[in-house]
Amino acid sequence: MLKSIFILFISAVFSFAQKAETVCNPSTLEETHLFVWAYNKGDSTVWAVPTYNDSNWETIYKDFFYTENEGIHWLRTKVIFRNGIKGFPLILRLGRIQSAFEVYWNGVLIGSNGTVGSSKEEETPGQLFFAVSIDSVVVEGENVLSIRYSNFNQAPPGKFFYAKIDSKLNTNLFFYDLLIRLVFNSAVYIACAVFGLALYFSGNRYKNYLYYFLLSVAFLASTGFRFLMHYYNISMGMLNFFEPIFLGGYYIGEISIILFILFSFKIPHRKYHIIIVSILFLSVYVCSLWFSVALPINYEFLRIIITPYIFTLLIYSCVKKKRGSYFALAGYFVYSLPLIVFYYLGLSINLEYLHSRIVFLLTYVMVAARQVQEQQEIQKTVELRVQHLEIELLKKTIQPHFIMNTLASIKSLAKRKPEAAENLVNALATEFRLMNKISSEKEIPLTQEIELCRQHLEVMGNRWEGKYHLHVENINDSVMIPPLIFHTLIENGLTHAFNPKEDGDFWLRFEEEKDYIKFSLKNNGSLVKESQIQDTNEIEEGTGIKYVKARLEERYPGKWELKYGINNSLWEVIIKIKKIEK
Amino acid sequence: MKILIIEDEPPIAEDIKEMTLSVLSSKVERIDIVNTLFQAEDFLRKHSIDLCLLDLNLKGKKGYEILKRSVAGSFHTIIISAYIDQAFEAFNYGVLDFVPKPVERSRLKSSFDKYLGVIEEKSRCVKYLVVRKHNSNHLILIDEIRYFEAQGYVVKIFTKDEKNELIEKSLNRLSQILPDNYIRTHRSYIVDLKEISSYKHKGGGVYELELRSGEILPLSPSVYKILQQRADKK
Numbered sequence: 001m002l003k004s005i006f007i008l009f010i011s012a013v014f015s016f017a018q019k020a021e022t023v024c025n026p027s028t029l030e031e032t033h034l035f036v037w038a039y040n041k042g043d044s045t046v047w048a049v050p051t052y053n054d055s056n057w058e059t060i061y062k063d064f065f066y067t068e069n070e071g072i073h074w075l076r077t078k079v080i081f082r083n084g085i086k087g088f089p090l091i092l093r094l095g096r097i098q099s100a101f102e103v104y105w106n107g108v109l110i111g112s113n114g115t116v117g118s119s120k121e122e123e124t125p126g127q128l129f130f131a132v133s134i135d136s137v138v139v140e141g142e143n144v145l146s147i148r149y150s151n152f153n154q155a156p157p158g159k160f161f162y163a164k165i166d167s168k169l170n171t172n173l174f175f176y177d178l179l180i181r182l183v184f185n186s187a188v189y190i191a192c193a194v195f196g197l198a199l200y201f202s203g204n205r206y207k208n209y210l211y212y213f214l215l216s217v218a219f220l221a222s223t224g225f226r227f228l229m230h231y232y233n234i235s236m237g238m239l240n241f242f243e244p245i246f247l248g249g250y251y252i253g254e255i256s257i258i259l260f261i262l263f264s265f266k267i268p269h270r271k272y273h274i275i276i277v278s279i280l281f282l283s284v285y286v287c288s289l290w291f292s293v294a295l296p297i298n299y300e301f302l303r304i305i306i307t308p309y310i311f312t313l314l315i316y317s318c319v320k321k322k323r324g325s326y327f328a329l330a331g332y333f334v335y336s337l338p339l340i341v342f343y344y345l346g347l348s349i350n351l352e353y354l355h356s357r358i359v360f361l362l363t364y365v366m367v368a369a370r371q372v373q374e375q376q377e378i379q380k381t382v383e384l385r386v387q388h389l390e391i392e393l394l395k396k397t398i399q400p401h402f403i404m405n406t407l408a409s410i411k412s413l414a415k416r417k418p419e420a421a422e423n424l425v426n427a428l429a430t431e432f433r434l435m436n437k438i439s440s441e442k443e444i445p446l447t448q449e450i451e452l453c454r455q456h457l458e459v460m461g462n463r464w465e466g467k468y469h470l471h472v473e474n475i476n477d478s479v480m481i482p483p484l485i486f487h488t489l490i491e492n493g494l495t496h497a498f499n500p501k502e503d504g505d506f507w508l509r510f511e512e513e514k515d516y517i518k519f520s521l522k523n524n525g526s527l528v529k530e531s532q533i534q535d536t537n538e539i540e541e542g543t544g545i546k547y548v549k550a551r552l553e554e555r556y557p558g559k560w561e562l563k564y565g566i567n568n569s570l571w572e573v574i575i576k577i578k579k580i581e582k
Numbered sequence: 583m584k585i586l587i588i589e590d591e592p593p594i595a596e597d598i599k600e601m602t603l604s605v606l607s608s609k610v611e612r613i614d615i616v617n618t619l620f621q622a623e624d625f626l627r628k629h630s631i632d633l634c635l636l637d638l639n640l641k642g643k644k645g646y647e648i649l650k651r652s653v654a655g656s657f658h659t660i661i662i663s664a665y666i667d668q669a670f671e672a673f674n675y676g677v678l679d680f681v682p683k684p685v686e687r688s689r690l691k692s693s694f695d696k697y698l699g700v701i702e703e704k705s706r707c708v709k710y711l712v713v714r715k716h717n718s719n720h721l722i723l724i725d726e727i728r729y730f731e732a733q734g735y736v737v738k739i740f741t742k743d744e745k746n747e748l749i750e751k752s753l754n755r756l757s758q759i760l761p762d763n764y765i766r767t768h769r770s771y772i773v774d775l776k777e778i779s780s781y782k783h784k785g786g787g788v789y790e791l792e793l794r795s796g797e798i799l800p801l802s803p804s805v806y807k808i809l810q811q812r813a814d815k816k
Contacts, residue, residue, distance in 0.1 A: 404664035408684035412597030
């Protein structure tokens with residue numbers, strides 16, 4: 001009962017009326033699959049006769065054909081040659097027709113595979129693949145192909161089969177063709193497998209890469225096995241042993257696809273999805289054993305069920321704008337194309353369909369690549385955020401030690417040199433005001449920065465009892481820079497190049513070249529001449545320079561250069577910034 | 583009392599000098615100001631001092647070198663700094679005190695009191711002693727030191743690993759910065775209590791201390807009494 005429903009379901013899905021005939025066009029012939037057949041159980045010599053009327057026979061489709069009972073059966077189809085048949089060697093290839101068969105072309109017996117018999121003992125099973133030349137029997141126009149077969153030696157007694165006509169003259173050519181496809185496909189599968197594994201081990205061990213690897217390996221295994229089955233042309237009696245192994249790869253492949261999608265696109269409630277899919281796969285597998293239904297049919301059946309499910313997952317991912325989901329949807333569409341369309345068009349699933357697997361795998365490489373890209377972007381954002389925080393931390397607005405030291409100075413000056421104390425307080429107030437105004441800006445006019453530097457030099461001059469001057473060259477209002485860069489450099493210069501009570505000069509020069517702008521800041525601190533600056537370098541690479549570099553990188557990522565050193569016994573810092581192309 | 587102020591900001595240095603003089607008045611034998619560390623090095627080569635008031639920024643390698651150089655001297659060091667977060671670190675190196683900037687007169691006074699022994703407050707968390715050897719500074723972990731012995735102008739440090747070192751600081755100054763378990767057992771010795779295995783009166787005013795290592799050190803009668811009192815209490 002259940003079994004009938006199962007078969008009914010399959011027939012319902014593919015219930016399309018077609019006449020049991022195929023048109024061959026030898027001028028363009030590569031291979032023509034004979035899809036629709038008339039089928040009848042029983043045995044009669046008349047059934048080989050071309051003119052026999054088989055209109056009351058059952059119409060069957062070779063990929064969904066299901067012979068239930070053991071016995072002798074017949075298949076008939078019309079092959080119509082239209083544009084001439086001369087000059088083309090024509091080979092009829094039949095595969096998987098159980099277990100033994102005889103081939104009649106226009107009523108003439110042209111070959112047999114094993115011995116057809118009416119009992120298991122009488123029957124001798126043939127081989128998996130069979131080929132015969134039809135050059136001598138084929139006629140222009142309508143031909144009738146009849147196959148008489150028996151199925152005692154093969155359980156379960158039901159298989160799809162394949163039947164096609166091609167021009168590959170000898171078997172070697174056929175296998176050569178097969179081999180090239182195998183090598184090509186295998187190369188892609190291996191590359192994809194290695195890629196998946198590499199991604200898994202190099203990154204954060206995201207499981208989806210492992211499933212991608214599994215998928216590639218499953219495809220590789222089933223392709224390899226398929227080739228071996230062809231190459232050794234195994235006996236039909238052994239098919240039941242080999243087929244589950246060969247199809248195992250397909251099953252694992254399908255499961256891997258689902259897992260890959262579930263993990264790649266972080267589908268919610270993954271656990272339930274996995275449970276439901278597992279139950280489905282298991283029940284189909286049990287069904288196969290229970291009803292002795294052929295595994296290939298079950299595989300297709302399974303795909304018919306899960307294809308809409310996977311499409312739903314992918315469309316969901318696209319709607320949620322998951323990275324790479326469009327690639328995944330397109331790739332899966334190509335992958336399902338043979339299933340969806342080719343059947344309806346009456347084309348075979350056999351070898352062409354491997355290409356769709358390759359397209360599928362390659363698009364999923366893109367999916368993985370997009371995801372790696374996303375991870376990198378996330379990482380970069382995090383890094384930028386960290387850098388920004390660092391700048392925030394380094395932000396040299398008002399540091400407590402600066403205030404404390406300055407207050408200590410004011411306290412002392414107020415007693416001894418009230419005028420200096422007043423100057424200091426005024427300059428400090430101006431410096432703070434300016435700093436407050438600019439420190440949160442991304443860019444400020446250089447003239448403003450210079451004003452800030454001068455206030456700072458005034459403050460420090462009072463604190464250190466020295467006179468400091470900032471000389472500027474070639475500066476105009478249009479030059480913009482991130483704030484506090486020169487302020488920081490001057491601060492550094494004072495600390496590391498000057499002794500207290502010593503006067504000093506700073507020179508700031510701006511130059512504009514064709515593709516970059518250049519700032520040069522020099523000072524004549526006495527410690528530079530004494531070359532004691534060398535060991536203060538280490539200190540200088542501390543917060544001050546770090547802050548300047550971070551600020552430059554934030555504003556001109558990868559487009560700046562900072563150098564410093566002694567030039568003509570002056571300490572010089574040079575900043576070059578590439579012009580941004582407009 | 584000879585004092586050196588190392589401070590790069592002249593007005594602040596003047597202020598510290600003025601406050602020091604007003605707090606210590608006649609106790610000050612001599613007070614000098616230097617603005618740079620080079621001047622300081624030079625000064626210390628030529629003069630001996632009792633106390634150094636050091637303005638310090640520990641940021642960077644150089645700050646630590648200066649700190650080590652200063653605490654390795656025979657004199658005591660008081661840090662005067664606006665970087666108050668560095669106080670803890672400074673104490674690790676055995677500075678006598680840490681005074682935040684701007685300096686308050688009362689705070690400076692308590693530092694001097696500590697120096698003069700008016701208040702007996704142990705320095706909190708000294709971890710290392712810095713010794714000067716071949717013109718460079720070496721750190722000795724306090725926990726590694728078993729006892730100190732005065733040898734003329736220097737003090738010999740006896741460590742657990744027998745790598746004994748000489749330090750310029752006097753026993754008096756050392757006892758001001760060492761943790762509580764180091765006690766002055768004799769005019770010429772400071773010993774870690776944990777290293778003492780026994781002590782006895784040999785008669786005739788001779789007292790002895792035996793260390794775990796078996797070494798016998800002289801013991802002053804007054805310390806003998808203190809040790810006995812402690813033992814009785816237990």
